[in-house]
Amino acid sequence: MSSCCNTNTNTDTNINSDAAAPITIALVGNPNVGKSAFFSRLTGVGVEVSNYPGTTVEIIKGTLKHVGESINVVDLPGIYSLSASTEDEKASMKYLIRERPDVVINVIDATRLARNLNLTLQLLEIDIPMVVALNQVDAAEQMGFKIDVEALEAELGVPVIPTIAIRGKGIDTALHRAIEVIRPLPVDLPQYGRKRRRRCQVKYDDHVEQAIEKIREQIPDISRGICIRALEGDRDFIEGFCEYPEQVMEAASIPPRIEETHGQPIKDTIIKDRYGEAGTIEQTAYKKRQVPRQFIDQVDEILTSGRWGLPIFAVLMLVMFYMVFKVGGYLEIFIIDIFQTYLITPVSATLSGVHPLVVSAIIFGLLGLEAGLAIVIPFIGTFYIFLSVMEDTGYLPRAAFLLDRYMHKLGLHGRAIIPMLLGYGCNVPAIIASRTLNTHRERIITIAMVALTPCSARTVIIMGLVGVFVGFWAAMSIYFIELVIILLTGWMLGKGLPGEQMGFIMEMPPLRSPDMQVIVKKTWFRMKGFVYVAFPILIVGSSILGVVDELGLLAVFEDMLRPVFVGFLGLPAYAATAFIFGILRKEMALEILAVLAGTAVFIDVMTPLQIYVFALVATIYVPCAATIAVIGKELGWRNMVLISGFTIVLSIVVGGAANFLGLALL
Amino acid sequence: MTNERIEEYLETILYLTNKNKGPAKTNQIAEELKLSPPSVTEMIRKLSGSGYIKYTPYHGVTLTPKGCTEALRIKRRHQLLETFLVDVLDLDPKFAHTEACEMEHSISETTLEKMCAYMGHPEICPDGNPIGHGECCPTEAPNASYRDYIPLSELKEGEQGTIKIISLTREIKDRLSSIGLIPDQEIQVKRKLGQGTLSITTMGTEVAVGINIASKIMVQSHGA
Numbered sequence: 001m002s003s004c005c006n007t008n009t010n011t012d013t014n015i016n017s018d019a020a021a022p023i024t025i026a027l028v029g030n031p032n033v034g035k036s037a038f039f040s041r042l043t044g045v046g047v048e049v050s051n052y053p054g055t056t057v058e059i060i061k062g063t064l065k066h067v068g069e070s071i072n073v074v075d076l077p078g079i080y081s082l083s084a085s086t087e088d089e090k091a092s093m094k095y096l097i098r099e100r101p102d103v104v105i106n107v108i109d110a111t112r113l114a115r116n117l118n119l120t121l122q123l124l125e126i127d128i129p130m131v132v133a134l135n136q137v138d139a140a141e142q143m144g145f146k147i148d149v150e151a152l153e154a155e156l157g158v159p160v161i162p163t164i165a166i167r168g169k170g171i172d173t174a175l176h177r178a179i180e181v182i183r184p185l186p187v188d189l190p191q192y193g194r195k196r197r198r199r200c201q202v203k204y205d206d207h208v209e210q211a212i213e214k215i216r217e218q219i220p221d222i223s224r225g226i227c228i229r230a231l232e233g234d235r236d237f238i239e240g241f242c243e244y245p246e247q248v249m250e251a252a253s254i255p256p257r258i259e260e261t262h263g264q265p266i267k268d269t270i271i272k273d274r275y276g277e278a279g280t281i282e283q284t285a286y287k288k289r290q291v292p293r294q295f296i297d298q299v300d301e302i303l304t305s306g307r308w309g310l311p312i313f314a315v316l317m318l319v320m321f322y323m324v325f326k327v328g329g330y331l332e333i334f335i336i337d338i339f340q341t342y343l344i345t346p347v348s349a350t351l352s353g354v355h356p357l358v359v360s361a362i363i364f365g366l367l368g369l370e371a372g373l374a375i376v377i378p379f380i381g382t383f384y385i386f387l388s389v390m391e392d393t394g395y396l397p398r399a400a401f402l403l404d405r406y407m408h409k410l411g412l413h414g415r416a417i418i419p420m421l422l423g424y425g426c427n428v429p430a431i432i433a434s435r436t437l438n439t440h441r442e443r444i445i446t447i448a449m450v451a452l453t454p455c456s457a458r459t460v461i462i463m464g465l466v467g468v469f470v471g472f473w474a475a476m477s478i479y480f481i482e483l484v485i486i487l488l489t490g491w492m493l494g495k496g497l498p499g500e501q502m503g504f505i506m507e508m509p510p511l512r513s514p515d516m517q518v519i520v521k522k523t524w525f526r527m528k529g530f531v532y533v534a535f536p537i538l539i540v541g542s543s544i545l546g547v548v549d550e551l552g553l554l555a556v557f558e559d560m561l562r563p564v565f566v567g568f569l570g571l572p573a574y575a576a577t578a579f580i581f582g583i584l585r586k587e588m589a590l591e592i593l594a595v596l597a598g599t600a601v602f603i604d605v606m607t608p609l610q611i612y613v614f615a616l617v618a619t620i621y622v623p624c625a626a627t628i629a630v631i632g633k634e635l636g637w638r639n640m641v642l643i644s645g646f647t648i649v650l651s652i653v654v655g656g657a658a659n660f661l662g663l664a665l666l
Numbered sequence: 667m668t669n670e671r672i673e674e675y676l677e678t679i680l681y682l683t684n685k686n687k688g689p690a691k692t693n694q695i696a697e698e699l700k701l702s703p704p705s706v707t708e709m710i711r712k713l714s715g716s717g718y719i720k721y722t723p724y725h726g727v728t729l730t731p732k733g734c735t736e737a738l739r740i741k742r743r744h745q746l747l748e749t750f751l752v753d754v755l756d757l758d759p760k761f762a763h764t765e766a767c768e769m770e771h772s773i774s775e776t777t778l779e780k781m782c783a784y785m786g787h788p789e790i791c792p793d794g795n796p797i798g799h800g801e802c803c804p805t806e807a808p809n810a811s812y813r814d815y816i817p818l819s820e821l822k823e824g825e826q827g828t829i830k831i832i833s834l835t836r837e838i839k840d841r842l843s844s845i846g847l848i849p850d851q852e853i854q855v856k857r858k859l860g861q862g863t864l865s866i867t868t869m870g871t872e873v874a875v876g877i878n879i880a881s882k883i884m885v886q887s888h889g890a
Contacts, residue, residue: 080844085837112870115846271843272850279869306860401874405861413876414863438841504876505841508865 022063022070025178026101028092028123030116031078032509033109034135036060038165039075042175046525048429049166049518050391052418053078053507054436057088059095066175069183074101082122083234087435087443096128097240103178104130107165110140110147111510113286117278118271124156124199125225126241129181131159133174138164139510144291152285157199166518202277204228205269215251222248232267300511303395309402316395320386324379324459325467325475331378332464336600339370360546364595368542371591371600372535377527379463380456380587384523387425392518394509396421404504410487411494413504416446420486423453425526427627430455431634438502445493447635451623451643452486454479457586458619465590466615469603478616485620485650537584542595545577549596564652569613570659572597572606582618584625589618609662613655621651670771673740674699675713679727680737689726742798743770743778745791750781752792759792816887818866819880823858827885834882842883845873853885 027035031053040047043062048055060075076095077088084093095101106123108116123130132152140147153160159177163170201224204212212227222242229237230252239245302308344366351359390396396418404414415437423430427450434446454462467475548554554577558565561576569575574596582589593614594600602611622628622644632640678698682690696706714721718733729737744766751762782788782800791797815830829851832839842848846869858864862877875883 081840083840083844085841114869115871118844118846268839268843268849272848275846275848275851275869301857304857304859304865306858309859397874401857401863401865402859404863404874404876405859408876408878414874438837502838502841503879504863504874505838505845505879506874507845508872508874510872 022072023103023179023182024072024074024099024101025175026074026076026096026104027107028076028096028104028119029078029107030080030109030119031507033078033107033116034165035075035078035107038105038107038133038135038163038171039073041165041168041171043073047075048522048525050396051394051509051512052391052397053509054088054418054433055391057091057432057435059091066179069179071175071179079119081119082126082229082237083232086438093236097237102129103182104128105133105174105178106130107133107135110134110137110145110162111143114275114278114282117281118274120156121200121202121274121277124158125201125228127223127225131161131174131178131181132156133161133163133165133170135163135165137162142291144289146287146289148285148287152281155200155281155284200277200281202274204273208266208269208273211252211266215248218251219244219248227252228270232270296511296513300398303511304398304401309398313399313402320383321476321479322472323386324382325463325472327382328379328463329468332374332468335374335378336370339374344370357547357550360550361543364546364549365539365543367595367598367600368539368591369535371594372539374600379460381523381527383456383459384425384526385519387422388519388522389514390421392512392522393514394511397506397508398511400504400506401508409494410445410490411497412442412445412490415504415506416442419446419450420453423450423455424459425456427451427453427455427623428630431627431630434634441497442502444497444635444639445490447631448493448643449486449490451627451631452482452489452620452647454482454619455586457624460587461590461615461618465602465611469611470608474608474612478612478619481616481654482619485654537588541581541584541588542592545581545592545595568652568656568659569617570663571610571614571617575614579618579621582624583622586618586624609659609666612662613659616658617651617655620647620654622647671709672713672718673736673771675709676718676729676733676737677740677744679719679729680734680741683728689722689728691726695727738798740770742800743773745795745797746778746782746785746788747773748793749785749788749791749797753788754785762792815884817881818853818875818883818885819862819864819877821855821864821885821887822890823855823864824890826852826854826888826890828852828888829883830886831884832882833884834879838879842879846871847873847883
């Protein structure tokens with residue numbers, strides 16, 4: 001058996017080869033309490049961590065070894081209570097009900113204990129083995145809370161471990177104690193005391209207690225927790241946990257009497273009592289002392305003030321695009337120079353005399369790599385640094401707050417701003433993020449708008465092509481045209497789509513100053529996706545293209561589309577090929593254009609108007625393959641085809657209009 | 667004519683005028699009280715003479731302010747008795763109704779007030795209808811001070827209040843309660859934009875809500 005382990009509980013200690021079945025641990029908690037940071041620290045799996053509720057919308061799994069046990073860790077989207085309403089919350093509940101993790105680590109935010117305890121008390125009721133990770137204890141102390149962890153543990157009746165997930169503090173202890181709850185640990189390991197405490201049970205109003213008794217009289221072997229879920233009308237839960245759900249729901253439907261005496265539905269009585277209990281527990285475990293107002297609170301106030309909020313938002317956006325343009329543009333020219341001087345020119349010189357097919361394959365491949373490095377990294381990297389700052393400081397929910405009123409005009413509300421701003425980074429996660437919206441209608445409108453949003457790959461085309469070779473304001477005018485298109489689309493869908501509307505309700509996380517280390521790490525994490533996925537396609541695709549071109553096949557294809565591209569849009573014939581590649585990945589339209597044009601200095605081969613029209617069409621016509629796929633997954637193939645078809649028509653109309661207007665004016 | 671008969675008539679007329687949203691017809695009253703129309707007409711003339719009701723031929727009967735006050739008083743007695751019989755003594759609701767019909771005419775104000783206090787001044791009777799507000803009931807009771815509540819959207823930045831009534835769909839109420847916004851919860855408005863979007867703090871958490879929602883949450887204001 002295990003022997004070597006010392007008091008240092010290292011997550012990497014793999015000592016037991018004949019380990020039993022793996023343990024599944026689920027991280028459950030309110031949104032934005034630090035579950036993802038916790039998960040990341042625990043498993044080493046890089047996941048997105050931000051400062052707004054709803055960062056994680058999918059169930060994420062990871063594995064690790066601890067004291068010889070194989071452990072699966074599951075990071076669940078945040079839930080406020082066991083009654084789920086949005087897609088992401090439903091996914092969490094479905095997991096808890098169907099998959100039944102062996103043990104739950106309930107991550108709670110120490111800065112807002114009472115609110116978080118509502119879920120904790122519900123989890124305690126349903127008899128899932130659990131420990132509580134009291135996260136962000138450092139922030140709570142800064143806010144003037146003095147926390148008595150032992151008292152909290154005594155009140156709740158389950159282990160409570162103070163943690164600071166973002167810095168990895170307390171993570172191992174929490175893991176250790178979570179395992180201890182369900183498996184006896186080897187004797188030579190620290191034992192945190194497996195004394196069986198009675199789990200905290202909320203004492204409800206007499207009428208509720210009577211109702212619980214009545215259900216148990218009818219169905220004897222039913223647990224108290226199930227009765228309470230049934231009284232709260234949580235059908236999904238009952239169906240997942242009971243053999244005879246109908247019978248249980250029937251038994252729980254008796255309480256009109258209670259509702260009448262209290263003048264409120266029994267559900268409200270239960271929730272009120274539970275919050276009451278949570279408040280009492282907080283008072284027992286917390287002492288509050290006044291702390292002086294912080295500087296950041298003043299900043300926060302200005303950011304959302306009626307007078308300064310919107311102007312600041314507008315300036316921030318403008319500064320962001322200007323910086324992407326400046327920094328990106330500078331780096332682009334710099335990288336192209338290096339490539340031409342030290343790679344392309346010497347290589348073409350050495351290849352003279354080799355078979356033209358091979359030369360084409362190699363040179364096209366190198367041009368593809370050049371385009372990737374020179375175009376993608378500068379623009380996408382710079383953009384993501386800004387986006388990460390907005391996410392991590394908690395600015396995104398503040399933007400949602402500021403713009404709520406205007407979003408109502410589109411039949412949406414402020415919450416939809418978050419996916420839309422994320423869409424400027426990449427449409428794929430933005431579309432997935434729309435799961436945090438409450439109704440199907442809101443999701444369709446938001447997703448259609450996101451699909452039209454110029455993502456960072458499209459920013460590469462706008463800034464890298466128009467910005468660099470035509471000018472900053474010409475590039476901004478494309479953003480403006482597209483913003484108008486997005487708003488018009490939203491407005492029309494908002495008018496046309498029937499359906500329910502749920503108002504704006506969103507938790508506002510505290511504002512934090514940005515942590516540069518976290519932001520750089522996150523930007524790199526996202527860039528990696530582009531580099532690993534895009535570069536191989538780009539290099540191989542370019543090489544193949546070189547061969548196809550050498551064989552004369554491209555000309556045939558381009559001739560077919562000549563009427564539209566040359567006649568109507570006024571573009572070079574090879575633009576058609578670039579657009580085809582752009583469906584794979586948007587920025588590839590530009591990279592392939594560079595390959596086909598034989599240079600990344602586009603102004604040598606295209607007129608400014610051609611450049612402008614190319615960028616306009618390239619950024620509007622169908623979103624990239626990944627986006628199309630994710631729309632299909634979220635909204636079904638019918639909506640996917642509709643949205644894609646709509647964008648193709650739109651791009652040709654807008655592009656053609658720009659072409660003719662340009663020809664007439666210039 | 668006995669007090670009991672007057673009370674029965676007034677109660678019935680109140681019920682019928684509410685139901686009709688207009689005057690009560692003579693034959694309706696006869697039907698409800700299981701009496702012959704001529705005897706009802708006779709009684710109506712007497713009640714009209716005492717100033718309890720107003721009778722317009724071919725139109726029907728309406729209550730005068732005096733009659734209305736009296737009718738509401740009886741109705742409240744009935745509901746309180748019924749609530750007591752059902753909730754405290756656990757009697758069958760149907761039986762409790764018949765019993766209350768008899769008792770409502772003889773019970774004294776003193777006993778009734780004690781009963782009301784004993785049950786914690788209930789606001790809803792077993793049929794699900796609101797019970798009128800009595801003199802014994804605390805002024806905080808919603809029926810009395812409903813008009814004192816203002817929508818959350820009318821609180822100013824920095825002002826505090828207590829959530830009292832949330833008149834929104836079940837779904838939205840669930841969402842609000844899971845985030846900590848429930849009746850009797852103390853709140854403070856932290857931010858407010860000119861166009862109405864506001865954020866409130868409760869249980870150490872800040873929650874932003876749109877105007878459409880804030881205007882349907884009634885609060886009791888405590889000022890700044």
